[in-house]
Amino acid sequence: xxxxxxxxxxxxxxxxxxxxxxxxxxxxxxxxxxxxxxxxxxxxxxxxxxxxxxxxxxxxxxxxxxxxxxxxxxxxxxxxxxxxxxxxxxxxxxxxxxxxxxxxxxxxxxxxxxxxxxxxxxxxxxxxxxxxxxxxxxxxxxxxxxxxxxxxxxxxxxxxxxxxxxxxxxxxxxxxxxxxxxxxxx
Amino acid sequence: xxxxxxxxxxxxxxxxxxxxxxxxxxxxxxxxxxxxxxxxxxxxxxxxxxxxxxxxxxxxxxxxxxxxxxxxxxxxxxxxxxxxxxxxxxxxxxxxxxxxxxxxxxxxxxxxxxxxxxxxxxxxxxxxxxxxxxxxxxxxxxxxxxxxxxxxxxxxxxxxxxxxxxxxxxxxxxxxxxxxxxxxxxxxxxxxxxxxxxxxxxxxxxxxxxxxxxxxxxxxxxxx
Numbered sequence: 001x002x003x004x005x006x007x008x009x010x011x012x013x014x015x016x017x018x019x020x021x022x023x024x025x026x027x028x029x030x031x032x033x034x035x036x037x038x039x040x041x042x043x044x045x046x047x048x049x050x051x052x053x054x055x056x057x058x059x060x061x062x063x064x065x066x067x068x069x070x071x072x073x074x075x076x077x078x079x080x081x082x083x084x085x086x087x088x089x090x091x092x093x094x095x096x097x098x099x100x101x102x103x104x105x106x107x108x109x110x111x112x113x114x115x116x117x118x119x120x121x122x123x124x125x126x127x128x129x130x131x132x133x134x135x136x137x138x139x140x141x142x143x144x145x146x147x148x149x150x151x152x153x154x155x156x157x158x159x160x161x162x163x164x165x166x167x168x169x170x171x172x173x174x175x176x177x178x179x180x181x182x183x184x185x186x
Numbered sequence: 187x188x189x190x191x192x193x194x195x196x197x198x199x200x201x202x203x204x205x206x207x208x209x210x211x212x213x214x215x216x217x218x219x220x221x222x223x224x225x226x227x228x229x230x231x232x233x234x235x236x237x238x239x240x241x242x243x244x245x246x247x248x249x250x251x252x253x254x255x256x257x258x259x260x261x262x263x264x265x266x267x268x269x270x271x272x273x274x275x276x277x278x279x280x281x282x283x284x285x286x287x288x289x290x291x292x293x294x295x296x297x298x299x300x301x302x303x304x305x306x307x308x309x310x311x312x313x314x315x316x317x318x319x320x321x322x323x324x325x326x327x328x329x330x331x332x333x334x335x336x337x338x339x340x341x342x343x344x345x346x347x348x349x350x351x352x353x354x355x356x357x358x359x360x361x362x363x364x365x366x367x368x369x370x371x372x373x374x375x376x377x378x379x380x381x382x383x384x385x386x387x388x389x390x391x392x393x394x395x396x397x398x399x400x401x402x403x404x405x406x407x408x409x410x
Contacts, residue, residue, distance in 0.1 A: 014272075015272065033258075047255060048258075050254050058339040093199065140206060141209055141240065165369065
């Protein structure tokens with residue numbers, strides 16, 4: 001079975017096709033939501049932003065030129081919305097709350113009892129990273145974006161993408177070390 | 187910068203690519219360079235294992251974030267309905283597609299075609315392999331015949347390595363007595379049944395670690 005490509009859907013959306021918009025939304029809203037949620041760290045805010053992101057996609061579909069993947073274009077819009085929202089807040093307020101939520105979502109009691117659960121510790125440290133570092137790690141590992149695509153989404157040179165990823169990973173190691181887990185790197 | 191400058195430039199350059207190699211988003215050429223470096227540099231291979239841990243846990247973390255409620259979609263489409271109506275006639279889809287293909291260079295087109303053919307062949311082979319596996323245990327069954335309940339057993343999440351062929355995947359599934367329970371998800375992940383019954387976490391972790399060493403595996407993690 002062949003599915004309609006995102007690019008074709010966007011060209012239909014540019015022509016006012018509401019159904020194409022529904023298909024595109026169904027296809028991407030969860031990933032875009034998670035990307036935004038990891039940046040703004042508030043579910044209600046992320047949900048509001050999702051509506052705004054896809055409304056922008058609806059309005060700007062005619063400007064999409066297909067030079068990059070549709071998901072890259074959508075994540076760029078989502079990032080802009082999330083950062084605009086963050087600028088309205090004086091500082092990030094929900095770090096500890098988010099870390100607790102992750103702990104709540106964690107494995108079963110048996111594993112939670114095993115204090116040496118490295119996976120859980122890694123997830124907690126991932127949640128503690130700065131917005132810049134969370135963003136790049138998510139784009140590379142979860143959203144499967146190439147160096148070029150990350151550069152396009154974040155608006156930085158490709159060389160900077162690589163070094164920022166390196167330092168995000170380094171910071172992750174430092175946070176793990178604070179929890180008593182020495183990875184022997186860097 | 188010190189941590190980076192202390193390393194030999196070549197290893198540093200390769201090391202920077204490891205996250206993308208683990209995610210399967212490197213070009214074939216770069217992937218080959220990384221593979222060769224990993225084969226000859228045990229320390230780099232050890233660091234690559236750390237990257238794979240990070241990849242697995244980042245996916246795990248994101249997958250626990252849930253999804254927006256229906257309210258978000260309702261709000262969106264209410265806003266869209268309130269927008270001024272667009273003229274559909276102004277869009278010529280055919281010309282847009284032609285324009286898109288015209289913008290590609292012959293080399294890009296040739297590469298894209300080659301990649302598409304390869305992807306189709308791998309996928310076809312893989313599906314055939316999976317179906318043959320099912321046929322072996324399948325055939326005619328009465329409605330009351332005992333079957334494995336879809337949710338029964340112990341599972342793992344897996345993404346096959348981009349360079350894995352259909353034969354690699356089939357061999358991997360057969361030799362490890364794995365069956366695909368669902369997938370792929372949008373991220374190319376498959377849920378595979380590792381055992382038909384529940385097994386202790388430690389045992390599952392041991393199995394997953396062993397499976398991770400197979401070259402057909404790009405990423406693997408335990409799941410509930």
